[in-house]
Amino acid sequence: MSNTYAIVVENLTVKYGEEVALEDISFKLEHPSFLTIIGPNGSGKTTLLKSVLGLIKPEKGSIKVFNMDVLKDATKARHMVGYVPQRERISTNVPIRVADIVLMGRLARYGPLTVPSKYDVEKVREALELVGMVDFWDKRFSSLSGGQQQRVLIARALAVEPKMLLLDEPFSAVDIPTQREILNLLYNLRLQKNITVVLVTHDVNPVVECSDKIMILNKKLIAYGKPDDVIKDDILLKAYGVAVKIIAHEGICYVLSGDTHA
Amino acid sequence: MPNILDILLSPFMIRALIAVVLIAFVASTAGSFTVYRGLTFLVAGVAHAALAGAALAILLDMYGIIPGFPEILGAAVFAIITALIAGYVGRKGESERMEVAIGVSFALTMSIAILLISMIKEYAVRAWGLIMGDILLLTEKDLLLLAITTLIVVFTTLLFYKEFVFVSFDMEGATAYGVRAELYHYIMLLLIALSVVVVLKGVGAILVYAMIVVPAAAANQFSKNTTSVMIWSFFIALFGGLVGLIVAALYVNVAPSAIAGLIVTVFYFIALIFSRR
Numbered sequence A: 001m002s003n004t005y006a007i008v009v010e011n012l013t014v015k016y017g018e019e020v021a022l023e024d025i026s027f028k029l030e031h032p033s034f035l036t037i038i039g040p041n042g043s044g045k046t047t048l049l050k051s052v053l054g055l056i057k058p059e060k061g062s063i064k065v066f067n068m069d070v071l072k073d074a075t076k077a078r079h080m081v082g083y084v085p086q087r088e089r090i091s092t093n094v095p096i097r098v099a100d101i102v103l104m105g106r107l108a109r110y111g112p113l114t115v116p117s118k119y120d121v122e123k124v125r126e127a128l129e130l131v132g133m134v135d136f137w138d139k140r141f142s143s144l145s146g147g148q149q150q151r152v153l154i155a156r157a158l159a160v161e162p163k164m165l166l167l168d169e170p171f172s173a174v175d176i177p178t179q180r181e182i183l184n185l186l187y188n189l190r191l192q193k194n195i196t197v198v199l200v201t202h203d204v205n206p207v208v209e210c211s212d213k214i215m216i217l218n219k220k221l222i223a224y225g226k227p228d229d230v231i232k233d234d235i236l237l238k239a240y241g242v243a244v245k246i247i248a249h250e251g252i253c254y255v256l257s258g259d260t261h262a
Numbered sequence B: 001m002p003n004i005l006d007i008l009l010s011p012f013m014i015r016a017l018i019a020v021v022l023i024a025f026v027a028s029t030a031g032s033f034t035v036y037r038g039l040t041f042l043v044a045g046v047a048h049a050a051l052a053g054a055a056l057a058i059l060l061d062m063y064g065i066i067p068g069f070p071e072i073l074g075a076a077v078f079a080i081i082t083a084l085i086a087g088y089v090g091r092k093g094e095s096e097r098m099e100v101a102i103g104v105s106f107a108l109t110m111s112i113a114i115l116l117i118s119m120i121k122e123y124a125v126r127a128w129g130l131i132m133g134d135i136l137l138l139t140e141k142d143l144l145l146l147a148i149t150t151l152i153v154v155f156t157t158l159l160f161y162k163e164f165v166f167v168s169f170d171m172e173g174a175t176a177y178g179v180r181a182e183l184y185h186y187i188m189l190l191l192i193a194l195s196v197v198v199v200l201k202g203v204g205a206i207l208v209y210a211m212i213v214v215p216a217a218a219a220n221q222f223s224k225n226t227t228s229v230m231i232w233s234f235f236i237a238l239f240g241g242l243v244g245l246i247v248a249a250l251y252v253n254v255a256p257s258a259i260a261g262l263i264v265t266v267f268y269f270i271a272l273i274f275s276r277r
Helices: A045-052 A074-078 A098-108 A118-131 A146-158 A176-192 A204-210 A235-240 B002-008 B011-035 B041-063 B073-090 B096-117 B120-133 B140-159 B161-169 B171-176 B182-212 B214-222 B226-250 B256-274
Strands: A005-016 A020-030 A034-038 A060-065 A081-084 A164-166 A198-200 A215-219 A220-225
Touching: A020 A045, A020 A060, A020 A220, A020 B120, A020 B140, A020 B256, A034 A045, A034 A118, A034 A176, A034 A204, A034 B214, A045 A164, A045 A198, A060 A215, A074 A215, A074 A220, A074 A235, A081 A146, A081 B214, A098 A118, A098 B161, A098 B171, A118 B226, A146 A235, A176 A198, A176 A204, A198 B171, A204 B041, A215 A235, A215 B214, A220 A235, A220 B002, A220 B140, B002 B011, B002 B226, B011 B140, B011 B161, B011 B182, B011 B214, B011 B226, B041 B096, B041 B120, B041 B182, B073 B096, B073 B120, B120 B182, B140 B182, B161 B171, B171 B182, B182 B214, B182 B226, B214 B226, B214 B256
Parallel strands: A034 A198, A034 A215, A081 A164, A164 A198
Antiparallel strands: A005 A020, A005 A060, A215 A220
């Protein structure tokens, strides 16, 4: 219905030294939509996310985020995006409150020696309310459960008022009920807040039903399109090299109004 | 007991007292970020590199190659090189890889240090001074250097506090949100290296770890936020240092840095037992 694209990738090739991480990837993602990127380990999923963030210089090709080149207009393009890194990469040595973590992303944009304004704090509160973690405002991050930590990191991404969320393996090391809660949350963001959600996962099962688009990656773009067109045995066989059984869970992505608790 | 008061008010003791306060500032700033980044081993690595640098400086001076080459400069150069190598290896935020690099440079610089010390036999005592350290033997020049460095470390830490915390917490995320994470990563390592070098002369290469790392590690056990870690590590380091000096004033033959080291480690173990994390 609209011709705004959240992401436009053209002929993207990324190399780490001699090793090809991504080869000749091209795709367009409409805004708003829910994209799930799947593929086996080492298939370049994270590399693609980082390239979209402008953190990796590609060998060839271009990436535009909301019509801005992620390398030439890096700052502007990044301001459109909230990023949720893999939780395993985050240090728990730093004693830091939930609220300060969510504030972090916003303050990072102002440069050194800035104090948060009332508006910043308000945005932090809104973001924490959205993920259902506002009661944990004063808690130390390392004292939270995996799922709670994940939601705080999503709140940090939301606090920067993004048009698009990029999430790297948001379901790793969280239990199934928490997985569903997070998925519901993301689905509602896309539906109610018109935020484009792009997530990378190695486990496609829970996400199929929520996704507008699925991308199967194995260094090359194996398939990209609507779930029904992509989730086919022969395509999955091509990506993973072995037969992968997909079970469609019905009714995982029900829309909830207001509260995000299932 | 006027006797103790006399000792405490003597010039060498006053210099030592000032040094203890300055070291406490370093412990609370550079020390806490060392703990956050999980890089406590860097302090030990850099200290031993500094030793090799100082030994080289003594050698250059002794053989008249570069007469009057200051030990502290040799120490600083070696310390900074070690920190930068470790920093380069871990520039994407992988602390585990840095640990290995630090370990390797530890072995290298320690070999160099021992080799050089064996070559400067009659002056080896100067190098030994750096291994053991003596806070009571600090000159006014040493103190001035410690003061300037402390000022730089504290000022830079406060200036980039928010960025340092973000990078320590999540380097990749920091970059994605527009923080020049790699730059701050190197700045942090340089501050840690400089801190180690200037504290070295006062407390020695072995106990520098106790004074920079342990107070912050203890504070981090029970603190809820980074400000609290800074404040507590300052007071733990200060308390350790002061008790060390008072004991040294009472019993002349006791090394104050050793007492300080014992005190702060006791704090750590108490914090460990009572923290409910």
